[in-house]
Amino acid sequence: MASIRDADRVSDFDPAWLILPLALMLVSMFLLPIAWFFVRTLQDSGEGFAEIVDTIWTVLTSPAIRGSIVITNWIALVVTLVALLLAYPIAYMMARSRGVAFTLLVMCVVLPYFTSVIVRTYSWMVILGRQGLINSLLLWTGIVDEPVAMMYNTFAVVVGMAYVLLPYLVLTLYATMKGIDPSLLRAARGLGAGGFYIFRRVYLPLTLHGVFSGCLIVFILAIGFFITPALMGGPSDVMIAMLIEREVELTLNWPLAAIMSLFLLVVTLVLYSIYYRFANIERMMG
Amino acid sequence: MADRWIRFVVALISVILIAPVLVVLILSFSGDPYLRFPPNSVSLRWYETFLGNPEWRRSLIASLSIGLMTSLISTVIGFLAAYALVRGRMAGKRIMLSFVLLPLIVPHVITAIALYFVSAPLGLVGSRFWIAVSHSVVAAPIVVLILMSTLQGVDPNLERAAFGLGASRVIVFRRIVLPLIVPGILSAALFSFLASFDELIIALFLSGVSSETLPVRIWNSLRMDVEPTIAAVSAFLIGVTVFVLLIDAAARRMLSVGRAAPTR
Structure with missing residues (x-):
């Protein structure tokens, strides 16, 4: 052991310093711009701190913004549940299979995961559109006579977002399920437990940690979503991030955009701190 | 049996997962003058429009050059940070990592607006280099994640042994660390390129107006009239993703071969 310590002492330069370039970049291109944006836009919205806080409160409790906050949370919640329902069996099968079946499953998850969000959204617009895949099928089989309106509503937003965010859940759940000791399941079977009983009492509890951290990351990403709801949603599906973009692009109401950004940022950071306590952040992106 | 049911359900979900990708690929070869699925005829006309139109071509070049610059900047900076986080002696590594990963968590809309807010007065809007630097903010954390897991697979005793034999840090880095993690660096470079190439909001x-990337042009086109050219452009983006994933898979195989070599 002495020799290893000597060797460590020989390398007098601590590699910890190598984090500096990235830290500098994140401070100057990320932290400071966000802070500057908040300070500059909010300082005009009132005289003194108390008045600014008052303005922020008035904005956040106004009916339009409150409605958007409710819709955002609601959509994010449904998206998370839909994604979980679809991701769980996929991850379960991935953890169990090998060879060709495993490769195919990984392909079905990873290829969409690394495809641009705008491309994935576009493809769902093609599938759900008036002249899209599903309507063509429905008309061809004679189930309906008129194309069904599946685009530009909350349903379309949920489908599109769940599709985009599903891989995060699959990969988190897969990591958890891969770590389950199969002898526990064998032991349960040996003791006479049935398939569903084993799932409910042994397998499911062992995966709850992954379920929780996977759902949390999907929810965090969902509340800040912009591209998919903006392209697939109807007039009532205005999520917070869309409202922020609109204030900046169309009405040029910077203070309003800043207040909503601040709110979204605070909620995101609170949820992220919970995630930080529970999950392995190194596996955040799968 | 319950098992057969699960298999059936998983097969169904897998089809739903891969179908959108296939739909875009099929649609890109459509010969119809407007959006319709399935298409009635087959042609390459939308690829011709994509590559024949100077504006689409300019976006392609903008996307490629921004992606390459982002890949270079974020791989270098991200590698140094990953090395620091794995080998450095510092307190609170985990909290540091959680800070480094923040750009992946904070909604891109906020990052983009804040960057726009400081860039506009400086006249930096429209600069490809500036977009690449901004993209590096979200690409570098991905590099850190990839290279941290690669570096954790390298036995620190190899480095200690080299130090013990009198090698300098530069030599150790060049002769020991770098050869062992070349595949990891390659995949970090590829995925940071992809992160920029596919990024829309920033x-x-x-x-x-001058440096619209491909995703930005797709976005603008989707908001006005959905021209079928988008299918060809989207198929092209999917092609780039497939290409990146294939090279990454090859690099990983190289890595496992490299790992196995010393035990012979």
Whole structure:
């Protein structure tokens, strides 16, 4: 052991310093711009701190913004549940299979995961559109006579977002399920437990940690979503991030955009701190 | 049996997962003058429009050059940070990592607006280099994640042994560390390129009129009239993703071969 310590002492330069370039970049291109944006836009919205806080409160409790906050949370919640329902069996099968079946499953998850969000959204617009895949099928089989309106509503937003965010859940759940000791399941079977009983009492509890951290990351990403709801949603599906973009692009109401950004940022950071306590952040992106 | 049911359900979900990708690929070869699925005829006309139109071509070049610059900047900076986080002696590594990963968590809309807010007065909107630097903010954390897991697979005793034999840090780095993690660096470079190549929101705010990237042009086109050219452009983006994933898979195989070699 002495020799290893000597060797460590020989390398007098601590590699910890190598984090500096990235830290500098994140401070100057990320932290400071966000802070500057908040300070500059909010300082005009009132005289003194108390008045600014008052303005922020008035904005956040106004009916339009409150409605958007409710819709955002609601959509994010449904998206998370839909994604979980679809991701769980996929991850379960991935953890169990090998060879060709495993490769195919990984392909079905990873290829969409690394495809641009705008491309994935576009493809769902093609599938759900008036002249899209599903309507063509429905008309061809004679189930309906008129194309069904599946685009530009909350349903379309949920489908599109769940599709985009599903891989995060699959990969988190897969990591958890891969770590389950199969002898526990064998032991349960040996003791006479049935398939569903084993799932409910042994397998499911062992995966709850992954379920929780996977759902949390999907929810965090969902509340800040912009591209998919903006392209697939109807007039009532205005999520917070869309409202922020609109204030900046169309009405040029910077203070309003800043207040909503601040709110979204605070909620995101609170949820992220919970995630930080529970999950392995190194596996955040799968 | 319950098992057969699960298999059936998983097969069904897998089809739903891969179908959108296939739909875009099929649609890109459509010969119809407007959006319709399935298409009635087959042609390459939308690829011709994509590559024949100077504006689409300019976006392609903008996307490629921004992606390459982002890949270079974020791989270098991200590698140094990953090395620091794995081998450095510092307190609170985990909290540091959680800070480094923040750009992946904070909604891109906020990052993009804040960057636009400081870039506009400086006249930096429209600069490709500036977009690449901004993209590096979200690409570098991905590099850190990839290279941290690669570096954790390298036995620190190899480095200690080299130090013990009198090698300097530069030599150790060049002769021991670098050869062992070349595949990891390659995949970090590829995925940071992809992160930039596919990124929409930051590019949307910073591109101006002169450096619209492919995702920005797709976005603008989807908001006005959905021209079928988008299918060809989207298929092209999917092709780039497939290409990146294939090279990455090859690099990983190289890595496992490299790992196995010393035990012979």
